């Protein structure tokens with residue numbers, strides 16, 4: 061592992077320390093690329109899986125080494141230079157140089173995989189001590205430390221990050237409330253019926269779920285101790301965790317003059333190439349012309365970010381194929397609720413329960429787990445838009461993802477399923 065660059069030139073520069081950049085590094089070597097490759101990240105850790113942060117890592121079930129995408133030896137064996145604590149401060153697109161610390165590094169091709177940052181809570185008291193966000197291992201460590209002495213906590217937000225965090229905090233024995241404006245958790249991203257299942261599970265785990273609630277302010281002295289809702293309710297909180305979404309990290313892209321899109325991401329064509337012929341983008345920061353959606357989209361899912369990193373690597377080596385991976389994401393709430401979603405748009409116009417007897421072709425050969433120790437029973441939902449099927453949600457292994465992919469390929473000519481975690 062190394063720190064700042066010790067070279068003035070690299071053939072391919074990967075900017076960012078997430079799964080998108082790691083996927084690109086991996087694919088470059090898998091394709092047999094023999095030139096020099098460097099990955100520059102502003103974090104002190106090599107690329108790791110963020111999805112553990114709200115789940116096993118927060119609950120203390122795994123150590124930080126277990127989060128790593130690759131072992132330290134992998135980077136050495138594959139001759140990928142790892143520049144840690146090395147934020148790229150400026151990118152000169154004409155001269156093809158990057159400023160990292162005091163050094164100017166020339167690059168032949170570059171990948172922007174700068175990911176996203178948390179969206180901040182905007183209300184009085186939001187910067188009190190005891191208010192947390194979750195994006196990095198550092199954030200999770202900080203939260204874990206605070207949870208050791210906390211009795212009451214409030215999670216703000218109805219996202220999957222908020223739901224997963226609330227479930228983990230309840231498992232740690234902290235009295236946890238979850239407040240959000242939607243009618244049910246995850247309703248905005250997965251639809252109300254799926255949100256209802258999530259809400260029941262969170263309640264079963266001991267989380268006080270408060271939908272249709274808006275946070276007006278946080279009160280405290282130096283530390284937070286109360287969350288005040290718009291209806292006047294006051295909730296005691298030694299710890300507040302905010303999970304209200306993310307914004308693409310485009311500071312560098314903006315500074316270097318790369319065009320941005322309507323969602324705020326770096327604008328790319330269907331092959332993930334940016335407005336500069338030798339720069340590509342991948343992951344949460346990438347807003348691309350999706351041939352599958354028929355419009356520009358930006359997707360914030362782990363597997364999609366990895367798949368985009370790999371795709372961009374192939375594009376750097378000369379492929380002009382469009383990125384056509386069907387969006388897949390999963391969430392695990394507590395130990396007993398696992399949701400897989402393979403969908404262009406969820407929740408789309410229609411979210412309908414799927415009668416398994418009428419769709420035997422989508423069922424797994426072996427029935428999957430039936431909700432662990434009292435979790436929800438397997439269930440499935442179909443997402444539709446304008447009368448057409450655009451995807452499926454599978455609760456606790458109700459559907460075979462491979463079968464769903466085959467079905468989507470049949471009805472929509474869908475692209476490939478993101479690869480399994482290597």
Ligand SMILES: Cc1cc2nc3c(=O)[nH]c(=O)nc-3n(C[C@H](O)[C@H](O)[C@H](O)COP(=O)(O)OP(=O)(O)OC[C@H]3O[C@@H](n4cnc5c(N)ncnc54)[C@H](O)[C@@H]3O)c2cc1C
Nearest residue numbers: 076077078079080102111148174175176343344360361362
């Ligand atoms: C807590 C949490 C839980 C999640 N759970 C799930 C889940 O269950 N399922 C799922 O599908 N997805 C999940 N996600 C989403 C998934 O983790 C993201 O989609 C994925 O991490 C995106 O990867 P990325 O490489 O695009 O960006 P990131 O992971 O954000 O990495 C970007 C990297 O670039 C670095 N960087 C930024 N600017 C610079 C610069 N100028 N110079 C150098 N480095 C820079 C950042 O520090 C960071 O290391 C979760 C996300 C979080 C935060």
